[in-house]
Amino acid sequence: MGERKTLGPRIATWIPYAWLIIFFLAPFLIVFKISLSEPTLAVPPYAPVFESLADIWVKIGALSFANYTWLAEDALYIKAYGSSLWIAFVSTILAFLIGYPIAYGMARAPRGLRPILLMMVILPFWTSFLIRVYAWIGILKPEGLLNQFLFFVGVIDQPLTIINTNIAVYIGIVYSYLPFMVLPLYASLERMDETLLEAAADLGSTPLKTFWQVTFPLSLPGVFAGALLVFIPAVGEFVIPDLLGGSETLMIGRTLWNEFFFNRDWPVASAVAIVLLALLVVPIVIFQNAQARMRETR
Amino acid sequence: MMRRFTAFNLVSIVLGFAFLYLPIVLLVIYSFNASRLVTVWGGFSTKWYASLLENEAILDAAWVTLRVGLVSATIATVLGTMGAVALVRRGRFFGRTLFTGMIMAPLVMPEVITGLSLLLLFVAVDFDRGFWTVTIAHISFSMCFVAVVVQSRLVTFDRSLEEAALDLGATPLRAFVQVTLPNIFPAVAAGWMLAFTLSLDDLVIASFTTGPGATTLPMKIYSQVRLGVTPEINAVCTILVALVTLGVLTATIATKARAFSPQAEAR
Numbered sequence: 001m002g003e004r005k006t007l008g009p010r011i012a013t014w015i016p017y018a019w020l021i022i023f024f025l026a027p028f029l030i031v032f033k034i035s036l037s038e039p040t041l042a043v044p045p046y047a048p049v050f051e052s053l054a055d056i057w058v059k060i061g062a063l064s065f066a067n068y069t070w071l072a073e074d075a076l077y078i079k080a081y082g083s084s085l086w087i088a089f090v091s092t093i094l095a096f097l098i099g100y101p102i103a104y105g106m107a108r109a110p111r112g113l114r115p116i117l118l119m120m121v122i123l124p125f126w127t128s129f130l131i132r133v134y135a136w137i138g139i140l141k142p143e144g145l146l147n148q149f150l151f152f153v154g155v156i157d158q159p160l161t162i163i164n165t166n167i168a169v170y171i172g173i174v175y176s177y178l179p180f181m182v183l184p185l186y187a188s189l190e191r192m193d194e195t196l197l198e199a200a201a202d203l204g205s206t207p208l209k210t211f212w213q214v215t216f217p218l219s220l221p222g223v224f225a226g227a228l229l230v231f232i233p234a235v236g237e238f239v240i241p242d243l244l245g246g247s248e249t250l251m252i253g254r255t256l257w258n259e260f261f262f263n264r265d266w267p268v269a270s271a272v273a274i275v276l277l278a279l280l281v282v283p284i285v286i287f288q289n290a291q292a293r294m295r296e297t298r
Numbered sequence: 299m300m301r302r303f304t305a306f307n308l309v310s311i312v313l314g315f316a317f318l319y320l321p322i323v324l325l326v327i328y329s330f331n332a333s334r335l336v337t338v339w340g341g342f343s344t345k346w347y348a349s350l351l352e353n354e355a356i357l358d359a360a361w362v363t364l365r366v367g368l369v370s371a372t373i374a375t376v377l378g379t380m381g382a383v384a385l386v387r388r389g390r391f392f393g394r395t396l397f398t399g400m401i402m403a404p405l406v407m408p409e410v411i412t413g414l415s416l417l418l419l420f421v422a423v424d425f426d427r428g429f430w431t432v433t434i435a436h437i438s439f440s441m442c443f444v445a446v447v448v449q450s451r452l453v454t455f456d457r458s459l460e461e462a463a464l465d466l467g468a469t470p471l472r473a474f475v476q477v478t479l480p481n482i483f484p485a486v487a488a489g490w491m492l493a494f495t496l497s498l499d500d501l502v503i504a505s506f507t508t509g510p511g512a513t514t515l516p517m518k519i520y521s522q523v524r525l526g527v528t529p530e531i532n533a534v535c536t537i538l539v540a541l542v543t544l545g546v547l548t549a550t551i552a553t554k555a556r557a558f559s560p561q562a563e564a565r
Binding site: 009104129135235238243 | 399406419
């Protein structure tokens, strides 16, 4: 059966397509343009780079890369990018280490129980991100619930300083993004062919060996999907470092926010965004290809 | 049977869910704390809920958030469903790769980038910022989530049913509305719910794209949280958590019930 060439599907394509071009693609081009303009004190706080579409190409030669050289020369930005990537990387590893046993347990739970467990993993994802981060403030503060508890059990006699440190940021990211790690892991573990495990056991493999040689390699697509779903948004995270992190917590999302809202330097904020996007392009493309492959094999 | 549910599995699930749920449970408990000191238990009280009802700023913000959520989720569901149909039903078309990319990228795009870029667009075209700019921004990222949710349902839908309707003389639109849409409805409803909660939840994108008079609830909560943890904020959060939980549970039960009925009819 060939494709029916009718108007309907075309409209169904072009309306969302046009919307995304106007409200997703075009804004990036504008960010790119503004990142190449000189800051002024006017409102909006940037010198207009182009007045009409025709001007865009004429003026490209005369654009200034000052904002980018500014980023490259100021150690603060480079440090912020580096530390964002590092914090996101460590958080992704931690989320994997915590998420894998959960997903593994869920996949082995009695069949009737699995939809309920799945629902329970998804539910926190629906509740507000901001609220979930906020909840940790009350737990981690010096006089907070964690310290009260540890004090009560007698593990500590001095309150631990966790809030406003990078440790709090790790906890916040792992906590907030854990469902994103567990769901793809569970999906790949749950549909695994059991006969493979039986075959391995029949051939004399120990359960541990079977896990490392059969189960884990087969769950790798889930591991990659989960890792990317945690890593990419975590790099640009703003709320968590802002509410849980301290003054020494450098993350680029926070830098961008401050450039924009406090320094009101839109061109530099735009340049920060473009560089961040450039850093994330590779993981985003890998994520998209993986998604496309998963759809084809389904 | 190889898949034994071991003690290790049980422990990891229990600890994992404790980690996921304990912070929210504590937050809910302490919203009923009589003491203003958030971490000292001073007896049970609902006074923070009462004082919320007198807090005009919070009520206004809640109203704005609700309107943005309803409008943006509805439009995002229409656009996202169209997008899903395009992805599943149209084989190759001009710019398909770009289209797929634009649907997938917002799922992982850092919010600061989306927020900043949309704001600069609104400034560039000199669009007054306020309710509509926040709404448009929310539509733009949540429609992609809707598209993904609906798409996953649409690929499993038996297309021959729709083709039968077309062969029997139904117009494509009618075939879609009367045959396809009822079948993919659970996914469309789930997509709407997702879009609505994403909108309800969003702080960063709303902060960038908002204007005078359009302060959303997350923005209000954020500005108060920066000043410190208060029982009043705990109460707002508890109400939000309760509403969302209720909504998700109802939607799950409703779609479960619905999911079985079309198949039953088909047989």
